[in-house]
Amino acid sequence: MPYLALKIDVDTFRGTREGVPTLIQLLRRHQAGATFLFSLGPDHTGRAVKRALRPGFVKKVQRTSVVSHYGIKTLLYGTLLPGPDIGKKAADVLRATRDAGFEVGIHCWDHVKWQDGVGNANEAWTRAEFGKAVQRFTEVFGEPPRTHGAAGWQMNGTALALEGETGMDYASDGRGLHPFRPVWQGRELTVPQLPTTLPTLDELIGADGITEGNVADHLLRLTQAADRDHVYTLHAELEGGKLAPAFDRLLAGWKAQGYQLVATRTLFDSLDVASLPRHEIGWGEIPGRSGRLMVQGAPC
Structure with a gap:
């Protein structure tokens, strides 16, 4: 039976406090594993307003109804309201997730700061943010953490190297087709990558007639062959909120298709790392998402 590994990005204080418990209940109902990747520092979601200048970002906001998913208060954190320290104020939720039997790992320190800054950051900046x-x-x-999944699929060479320096077993920092050993600008890195292989709900909703009501059916059509492993990234703020019914249908549908719903750790443990193909990792674009992000490149 193929694996469908569930990778859960937790971006905000609200997503941690409200979305994570909802997701734990859903996962337990379907006897599914998952890996939760936490933002561990201040929630500065409101500072993402600067992205309005990026091509495609306004269209995405209009398509996915950001206010309804994140709430007004979250969208003011870091601007008109102080950003709560997630790792301090919600430490009980983080530990309860681990105690419930789910793998936990690092998403970032400050989600907006990392997503908007790491692509052009120097080594000192990257080491400081990753180290926090x-x-x-x-x-x-x-x-110590054993896995990392980059906020917004944003990385740089220093960040990729730091995963090895800090003892990560594997990472899921980009988008691609299958697990691989990453090569950055000609240098092979030590930490294997398990890229996200499927589109996210916010990339699909609002495009080509896809709605919150039928997005699960669309995604299930993409996986119906059930002839390979997949990594699916979901967000505590979405699938743990208004899109919980869609995620519930996805879990039931994937089980019916014959997938084992597991943490990314389970998928990693099933791999012969030494035999994984070597691929470049670099910048690319994904339909439905604005800007550049880490993608699996050509074999090498």
Whole structure:
């Protein structure tokens, strides 16, 4: 039976407090595993307003109804309202997720700062931001992190190298077709990548007649062959909120298609890492998402 690994990005304080418990209940109902990747520092979601200048971002906001999913208060954090420290104020939720049997890992320290800044950041900036996330994770869980999934699928060469320096077993930082050993600008890295292989709900809704009501059916059509493993990225703010019914249908549908619903850790443990193909990792674009992000490139 193929694996469908569930990777859950938790971007905000509200997503941590409200979305994560909802998702845990859904996953338990379907006896599904998952990996939760937490934002561990301040919630500065309101500062994402600067993205309005990016091509395609306004259209995405209009398509996916950002206010209804995130709430007005969250969209003011870091501007008119101080951003709550997620790792401090919601540490109980983070530990409860681990105690419920789910894998936990690092998403970032400050989601907006990382997503908007890491692509052009220098080594000092990257080490500082990554280091704060590693330190907070260790404080909350009493052990170092073993996996990382980049906020907004945004990375740079220093960040990719830091995953190896800090002892990560594997990462899921980009988009692609299958697990691989990443090569960055001619240098092979030590941490294997398990890229997201399927589109996210916010990339699909509002395009080509796809709605919140039929998005699950569309995504299930993409996986109906059930002839390969997949990694699906969901967001605590979406599938743990208004899109919970769609996610519920997805879980039931994937089980009916014959998939084992697992954490990314389970998929990683099934791999012979030494035999994974080597692929470049670099910048690319994905339909439905604005800007550049990390993608699996050509074999090498």
